[in-house]
Amino acid sequence: MLDGKIWNDPKVRGVSIEARLLFIFLITEADDEGRLWEAPEEWKARVFGDGKTDVPGCLGELSRRRLIKRYRAEGRGAIFLPAWFENQSLSHPVPSSILPPTSKLLANYPPYARALHNLYTTEAQSNRSEAHRRKYQRALILLAKRLDGNVRTPSGHRLAIVRPVAALD
Numbered sequence: 276m277l278d279g280k281i282w283n284d285p286k287v288r289g290v291s292i293e294a295r296l297l298f299i300f301l302i303t304e305a306d307d308e309g310r311l312w313e314a315p316e317e318w319k320a321r322v323f324g325d326g327k328t329d330v331p332g333c334l335g336e337l338s339r340r341r342l343i344k345r346y347r348a349e350g351r352g353a354i355f356l357p358a359w360f361e362n363q364s365l366s367h368p369v370p371s372s373i374l375p376p377t378s379k380l381l382a383n384y385p386p387y388a389r390a391l392h393n394l395y396t397t398e399a400q401s402n403r404s405e406a407h408r409r410k411y412q413r414a415l416i417l418l419a420k421r422l423d424g425n426v427r428t429p430s431g432h433r434l435a436i437v438r439p440v441a442a443l444d
Contacts, residue, residue, distance in 0.1 A: 277302060278362055286340045294333040297322055298342055301356065308371040308391060309359025313345065313352030344384065348374040360390030 277299065281287055287295055300322045305311045315330040323330075334354075337343045343354050353373050375381070381388040 276363055286342055289340055290336045290342070291333065293323070293328050294336040297330065297333045298337055301337075301343065301354065305354075305356055305359065306371045306373065307365055307368040308373075308375070309356040309363070309387070310371050310373045310375070311354055312373060313354055344376065344380070346376045346380060348376075355387065357384045357387045360387060 281299075287298065290298070297318065300318065301311065313334075315334065319326060319328055319330045322328075334343065334345065338345055341357060344357055345352060345354055347353065355376060375391065378388075381391070
């Protein structure tokens with residue numbers, strides 16, 4: 276969902292026209308948890324079509340204004356939109372295939388972190404079965420432990436090691 280109030284947001288108004296257009300594109304391309312893989316060359320062709328626009332520069336503008344946060348996941352560049360959950364209402368969210376940022380990085384974005392934590396466990400998700408919510412909540416807990424370096428479940432089973440993701444800027 277894209278609210279018309281976006282044009283009055285001082286953060287959005289503080290970036291170039293090209294960066295604004297890219298930001299709107301990122302909103303339309305993000306998954307249900309507000310994340311997407313970085314693909315500047317693809318975005319240059321899809322959004323601008325001219326080959327002249329400095330997409331990395333636009334991403335830098337958006338990052339400096341805290342409209343996006345860039346990080347690394349699985350050795351690739353990823354982005355999350357910190358205000359994602361403030362502007363989206365999801366009735367049937369699908370878990371992201373992109374690893375979330377580390378809890379240390381998320382500490383700088385408390386509204387996003389809280390919303391992500393509550394996404395599948397709140398009463399607002401009552402249309403999901405209790406079993407589904409419990410299963411996803413367990414997956415989030417295990418993922419958090421893997422990202423924080425704990426490679427064993429509470430019952431002692433060994434987990435695959437996942438390198439923690441790191442911030443790009």
